[in-house]
Amino acid sequence: MSNTTPRRPLAVTAYTLTSALGAGVAATIEAIQAQRGGLTPHAVREGGSCWTGKVEDIDTPLPEALRQYDSRAARMMAQAIAQDDFLTAVAQARERYGAHRVGCFIGTIGGGQNGIERYYIDNRPKTGDLGPVGGLGMFLQLHSVTDYSRQQLEIAGPMVTVSTACSSSAKVFCLAQRYIESGLCDAAVVGGVDFLNESFIFGFRSLGLLSGEPCRPWDRRRDGLSLGEAAGFALLERRPVQPNDISLLGCGDSVDGYHMTAPHPDGIGAESAMRSALRNAGLEPADIDYINLHGSGTPANDSSEDAAILTVFGRDTPCSATKGWTGHTQGAAGITEAVLSMLSIKYGLIPATLNCAERDAKLKARIVLTNTPYPVNRVLSNSFGFAGNNCSLIFGAAT
Amino acid sequence: MTAAYVEAIAVIGPGLSDWEEAVGALRDPSTYRADGVIADAAIGVPPNERRRTTPLIRLTLGVLDQLAKRSALDLSQAASVFATSWGDMEVIQNMMNALIGPGIPVSPVQFHNMVHNAAAGFWSIGTRARKASTSLTAGERTFAAGLTDAVAWVATRNETVLFVCYDYPGPAIFNRYNPIDAQFAVAMALTAERTDRSCCRVQIGYIPETPESVMAQPDLESLRTGNPAARALPFLAAIANGVGDRVIVSSAAPGSSVAIDVVPVS
Numbered sequence: 001m002s003n004t005t006p007r008r009p010l011a012v013t014a015y016t017l018t019s020a021l022g023a024g025v026a027a028t029i030e031a032i033q034a035q036r037g038g039l040t041p042h043a044v045r046e047g048g049s050c051w052t053g054k055v056e057d058i059d060t061p062l063p064e065a066l067r068q069y070d071s072r073a074a075r076m077m078a079q080a081i082a083q084d085d086f087l088t089a090v091a092q093a094r095e096r097y098g099a100h101r102v103g104c105f106i107g108t109i110g111g112g113q114n115g116i117e118r119y120y121i122d123n124r125p126k127t128g129d130l131g132p133v134g135g136l137g138m139f140l141q142l143h144s145v146t147d148y149s150r151q152q153l154e155i156a157g158p159m160v161t162v163s164t165a166c167s168s169s170a171k172v173f174c175l176a177q178r179y180i181e182s183g184l185c186d187a188a189v190v191g192g193v194d195f196l197n198e199s200f201i202f203g204f205r206s207l208g209l210l211s212g213e214p215c216r217p218w219d220r221r222r223d224g225l226s227l228g229e230a231a232g233f234a235l236l237e238r239r240p241v242q243p244n245d246i247s248l249l250g251c252g253d254s255v256d257g258y259h260m261t262a263p264h265p266d267g268i269g270a271e272s273a274m275r276s277a278l279r280n281a282g283l284e285p286a287d288i289d290y291i292n293l294h295g296s297g298t299p300a301n302d303s304s305e306d307a308a309i310l311t312v313f314g315r316d317t318p319c320s321a322t323k324g325w326t327g328h329t330q331g332a333a334g335i336t337e338a339v340l341s342m343l344s345i346k347y348g349l350i351p352a353t354l355n356c357a358e359r360d361a362k363l364k365a366r367i368v369l370t371n372t373p374y375p376v377n378r379v380l381s382n383s384f385g386f387a388g389n390n391c392s393l394i395f396g397a398a399t
Numbered sequence: 400m401t402a403a404y405v406e407a408i409a410v411i412g413p414g415l416s417d418w419e420e421a422v423g424a425l426r427d428p429s430t431y432r433a434d435g436v437i438a439d440a441a442i443g444v445p446p447n448e449r450r451r452t453t454p455l456i457r458l459t460l461g462v463l464d465q466l467a468k469r470s471a472l473d474l475s476q477a478a479s480v481f482a483t484s485w486g487d488m489e490v491i492q493n494m495m496n497a498l499i500g501p502g503i504p505v506s507p508v509q510f511h512n513m514v515h516n517a518a519a520g521f522w523s524i525g526t527r528a529r530k531a532s533t534s535l536t537a538g539e540r541t542f543a544a545g546l547t548d549a550v551a552w553v554a555t556r557n558e559t560v561l562f563v564c565y566d567y568p569g570p571a572i573f574n575r576y577n578p579i580d581a582q583f584a585v586a587m588a589l590t591a592e593r594t595d596r597s598c599c600r601v602q603i604g605y606i607p608e609t610p611e612s613v614m615a616q617p618d619l620e621s622l623r624t625g626n627p628a629a630r631a632l633p634f635l636a637a638i639a640n641g642v643g644d645r646v647i648v649s650s651a652a653p654g655s656s657v658a659i660d661v662v663p664v665s
Contacts, residue, residue, distance in 0.1 A: 045503070046502070100605070100654060109513075109514060109515070113491070116491075117495065120495040120496075120498055130573075137573070137576030140491065140573060140576055141484070141538055142486065142515065142536050143484075143541075146651075147538065150653075156653045157652055158652055160536075160544050160651070161536045163514070163516060163534050163536065164514075164515070164533060164534050165514040165515075171533060175533070177555075178552060178555045181551075182401045182555055183401065184547065184551060184603075198503075199505070199513060202498070202503050202510075203494075203505050203510030203511075203513070205505075207507050254530065254531055255519070255520075255529055255531070255532045256529065257475075257524055257528045258524060260451075260520050261511050268529070385514070385516070386514045386516070386517075387514060387516045387519060387520025387524075388520065
């Protein structure tokens with residue numbers, strides 16, 4: 001087996017998303033069709049404001065048995081797991097393969113660490129005391145979100161928390177592919193979660209990358225990103241593809257080896273990830289109908305990604321950036337945009353590059369500015385993160 | 400088959416300043432001394448970059464520098480798996496303090512070091528590596544998860560993978576939540592095909608839950624249980640002793656353990 005041998009597609013037998021666009025895929029596509037973006041104004045503590053994609057109505061604490069995992073992250077995950085018949089699909093997979101043959105791969109940057117952040121901000125502790133063991137202290141461990149997911153889903157296969165910055169929950173699809181291909185499991189739940197937090201707001205502000213406006217990917221005046229939060233999951237199975245299935249056709253990943261926070265100006269890492277995903281899927285650039293861009297809306301990111309798209313795809317493949325709808329959901333961006341990509345196949349719709357009023361003439365990719373009905377059979381989704389960590393996923397309709 | 404060949408190994412831990420010293424201690428545990436100062440490694444990091452690093456990042460770069468010297472391969476051409484259970488607790492603590500400080504003095508360096516893949520970033524930037532790199536955790540079971548992922552990559556992509564697993568004691572105020580007794584890092588170069596430097600073949604499989612392999616020597620056993628990365632010790636002992644062995648490490652998957660079969664090739 002060589003690295004150029006295309007992989008067998010994996011059926012995506014269920015998927016779900018909670019984001020600023022709503023709870024569940026029906027609410028998500030409805031918001032897109034109604035052109036109702038999820039960004040709202042957000043007052044920043046100690047001055048200024050930005051726009052964020054906030055998830056509403058997640059105030060219900062977790063049930064007693066899982067109370068130790070209770071954080072904003074876990075509440076969003078609880079909501080996502082409960083919708084879109086996701087639990088039923090996982091139960092069927094459990095029955096088909098056995099709980100220990102269903103893996104669980106979750107991508108996150110902060111896990112439950114918002115609990116700690118809130119505690120510091122509210123209590124200004126001098127000692128750093130996070131209370132009794134088993135309390136807030138458990139949120140220091142990122143893996144607690146994966147542990148929560150597998151308990152809630154009653155699965156017991158291989159389990160990993162992936163944390164590669166903003167590509168985290170795209171990378172989980174790569175892990176699922178290699179674990180299933182290696183025979184380490186037969187099915188895998190992949191997912192991602194991250195919540196709005198001040199570390200990111202002030203961190204991106206310190207880098208000059210946080211916009212005071214709703215983010216405007218590919219716009220001439222774009223000046224940074226808007227943060228969002230989300231939780232999403234997908235179930236991948238090794239089984240023959242059936243009509244109406246959507247499949248994971250390929251994944252590719254790379255690093256820039258260039259800078260901790262800035263992308264390589266020529267997009268060499270992005271180019272390599274996209275080419276690797278195409279090879280992995282056994283596809284040519286012309287086989288891709290739509291590209292869901294990373295499109296964070298920072299001047300450097302969009303220009304670097306544009307360069308990479310031109311090199312690999314040229315100017316003809318329709319592209320759009322969806323972070324104007326959801327905000328940049330950080331470690332959950334991969335799963336968020338994987339779900340939006342699958343919805344673009346299912347509904348034959350390329351979502352608008354929201355807030356892009358005047359396309360930057362220096363960017364040459366074929367950017368789609370308004371919601372556009374389009375037969376999307378294969379979509380490539382990009383997610384790039386700090387330390388130059390890049391991941392591209394390709395999803396396809398059954399053919 | 401989820402298997403790979405080990406081309407080179409490097410270790411840093413208390414009383415284990417490099418793989419040579421580790422081989423001695425693992426072959427004859429009566430010689431092991433846990434004391435001794437571990438040099439703050441920052442090999443290969445230019446001074447201006449060094450200022451941006453933390454002890455955890457320097458530990459990781461240090462063990463990778465050792466690995467590069469022991470390996471005949473160009474590791475900048477390898478894919479990589481960076482496994483750390485807790486990541487950089489010092490950075491978390493500094494970030495929390497910045498959030499409650501006057502003027503909220505969050506700095507760019509502090510921010511980018513917060514990501515779990517910060518060490519991987521410094522390494523790839525330093526070596527101009529561009530192949531895929533995964534940073535992961537599986538809590539206390541991170542060593543088994545990281546090795547499994549690295550071997551699965553080798554087996555499915557037929558490529559060389561650099562695997563490194565590391566954890567570093569956090570600030571004292573977090574100690575009751577994540578007690579890490581001592582720093583420990585292990586790195587290895589894994590290949591799909593046997594090379595003339597391969598010391599063994601490793602094969603990974605999930606089996607029903609089985610008690611973990613332990614270290615008979617009490618200080619080594621304390622090290623093993625006192626740092627999630629040091630769960631590697633029984634596996635390293637099997638390699639150092641050059642005998643075929645099955646090593647059991649506990650897995651994040653409930654009801655399962657990871658069995659690592661070590662098959663010497665020389």
